[in-house]
Amino acid sequence: EVQLVQSGAEVKKPGESLKISCKGSGYRFTNYWIGWVRQMPGKGLEWMGIIYPGDSDTRYSPSFQGQVTISADKSISTAYLQWSSLKASDTAMYYCARHDDSGSPGGYWGQGTLVTVSS
Amino acid sequence: DIQMTQSPSSLSAYVGDRVTITCRASQGINSYLVWFQQKPGKAPKSLIFAASSLQSGVPSKFSGSGSGTDFTLTISSLQPEDFATYYCQQYNSYPWTFGQGTKVEIK
Numbered sequence: 001e002v003q004l005v006q007s008g009a010e011v012k013k014p015g016e017s018l019k020i021s022c023k024g025s026g027y028r029f030t031n032y033w034i035g036w037v038r039q040m041p042g043k044g045l046e047w048m049g050i051i052y053p054g055d056s057d058t059r060y061s062p063s064f065q066g067q068v069t070i071s072a073d074k075s076i077s078t079a080y081l082q083w084s085s086l087k088a089s090d091t092a093m094y095y096c097a098r099h100d101d102s103g104s105p106g107g108y109w110g111q112g113t114l115v116t117v118s119s
Numbered sequence: 120d121i122q123m124t125q126s127p128s129s130l131s132a133y134v135g136d137r138v139t140i141t142c143r144a145s146q147g148i149n150s151y152l153v154w155f156q157q158k159p160g161k162a163p164k165s166l167i168f169a170a171s172s173l174q175s176g177v178p179s180k181f182s183g184s185g186s187g188t189d190f191t192l193t194i195s196s197l198q199p200e201d202f203a204t205y206y207c208q209q210y211n212s213y214p215w216t217f218g219q220g221t222k223v224e225i226k
Binding site for chain 1 (some may be wrong): 120138153155157162163164165166169172174204206208210211214215216218219220
């Protein structure tokens, strides 16, 4: 069974750094793209970027380029989303999602990680 | 970036109604479109991929159509469990983009 399990909720202060994770299991981790999606409170879905763990090929939305870093460690089947300096506006739910077998995005989703940034 | 515009933004319908949601792309995206359903507090769930292919395990009351710039998601007979927010997403070219969502509520 394919599963994506995300790290737990985080409460941080502005200016702090953060790295959240998404661990894949039940499939060959290196063979499928994994993307990250932001959902701000009460708002819609925003595509942040995507990584292919097999060769670490990464694509970012211009809206998030330079604001976050997407990475993966294939030795432990885990993808990451990190910030070097959080802002209050980064408060949101963050989801990871894997392509399905047809190559379409969002076939499988993690449960989400709630990030709260507040002074 | 390709803009995805859904209409309506929200709708009210009765159980048993046929519901259609549209999604328009600002430029052609072939058939590289997925539809998601999201319920409150839950991760999105894929319903349709490649514009018209039903995701495994999704009931056949959901159907998708379209190609190029205009797409539709149809729910043939709305049931209580279908009240949710629906999103389209294009994956023809980076950055991939979502529509703003359509909230389907009970009338």
